Amino acid sequence: xxxxxxxxxxxxxxxxxxxxxxxxxxxxxxxxxxxxxxxxxxxxxxxxxxxxxxxxxxxxxxxxxxxxxxxxxxxxxxxxxxxxxxxxxxxxxxxxxxxxxxxxxxxxxxxxxxxxxxxxxxxxxxxxxxxxxxxxxxxxxxxxxxxxxxxxxxxxxxxxxxxxxxxxxxxxxxx
Numbered sequence: 001x002x003x004x005x006x007x008x009x010x011x012x013x014x015x016x017x018x019x020x021x022x023x024x025x026x027x028x029x030x031x032x033x034x035x036x037x038x039x040x041x042x043x044x045x046x047x048x049x050x051x052x053x054x055x056x057x058x059x060x061x062x063x064x065x066x067x068x069x070x071x072x073x074x075x076x077x078x079x080x081x082x083x084x085x086x087x088x089x090x091x092x093x094x095x096x097x098x099x100x101x102x103x104x105x106x107x108x109x110x111x112x113x114x115x116x117x118x119x120x121x122x123x124x125x126x127x128x129x130x131x132x133x134x135x136x137x138x139x140x141x142x143x144x145x146x147x148x149x150x151x152x153x154x155x156x157x158x159x160x161x162x163x164x165x166x167x168x169x170x171x172x173x174x175x
Contacts, residue, residue, distance in 0.1 A: 001024065001025055001130065001133055001147055002022050002023065002024060002025070003017065003020055003021070003022040003023070003025075003028070003151045004022055005147065006145065006147055006148045006151065008143070009148070010141065010142060010143065010144035010145075010148050010152075011141070011142055012141040012142065013141065013144060013148065013149075013152045015155075015159070016151075016152045016155035016156040016158075016159050017148060017151045017152050017155050018155065019154075019155035019158040019159055019162075020032075020151040020152075020154040020155040020158070021154075025125060025133070025147060025150040025151065026122065026125060026126065026150075028150060028151055028154040029118065029121060029122045029125060029150055029153065029154055030122065031154065032118065032153070032154040032157050032158070033115060033118045033119065033122070035157065035158070035161070036111060036114060036115050036118065036157075037115070039111065039161075040169075041107060041108070041111065043169060043172060044059050044107050044164075045106075045107050046172060047059055047168055047169075047171060047172065049103055050168075050171050051168075052167040052168055052170075052171060053167075057097055058102070058103055059107065059164065059168060060102040060103050060105060060107065060110055061097045061100070061102050061103070062160055062163075062164070063102065063107070063110035063111065063114060064096075064097065064100045064102035064105075064110060065093060065096070065097055065160070066114055066156070066157055066160060067110070067113055067114050067117055068091075068093070068096050068100065069093070069153075069156060070114075070117050070118070070121060070153055071117065072091055073149050073152070073153060074120075074121050074124060076088050076137065076139065076149065077124065077125075077146050077149050077150075078124065079137060080135050080136060080137035080145070080146050081128055081132040081133075081135055081146050083135065084137055085137075086138075087138040087139065087140070088137060088138065088139040088140070089139075089140070090139070090140035090141075121153065125150055128146060132146060133145070133146050133147040134146070134147060136148075
């Protein structure tokens with residue numbers, strides 16, 4: 001199934017889904033895994049804990065956010081695919097970032113964890129039937145399907161990597 005098969009398109013998450021390629025859902029996840037392999041890791045390491053504005057996350061915080069978000073959404077995917085009827089709780093991404101202490105870790109450690117997690121997400125999605133992909137559930141932002149979350153995860157990563165390109169990497173030229 002492809003991105004264009006998502007119906008209805010979830011309102012809040014459509015901004016992330018729009019950034020994913022309209023390819024089969026497993027390809028979208030695999031492409032995003034490949035994008036992790038091609039990151040300019042040395043540039044990220046050089047940036048260290050610098051931020052583009054006060055109160056913004058470091059690159060390590062951002063990577064931890066991607067990890068935490070993927071873990072939370074893969075729980076939701078599993079729950080929806082198994083006909084969970086309870087509304088999924090929201091989470092406070094800033095509180096998670098504050099309490100994760102990501103800056104004590106290295107960029108390599110965080111990227112390795114994110115890659116491993118994405119591989120696990122791909123394995124989970126490989127287990128789903130078409131019927132499971134079309135199942136949906138409720139959250140604080142409305143209804144969304146198992147299928148839509150695959151594209152949301154791929155696009156969410158791109159969303160944040162665009163911010164890195166536009167706002168963090170220019171900091172390298174101000175050294």
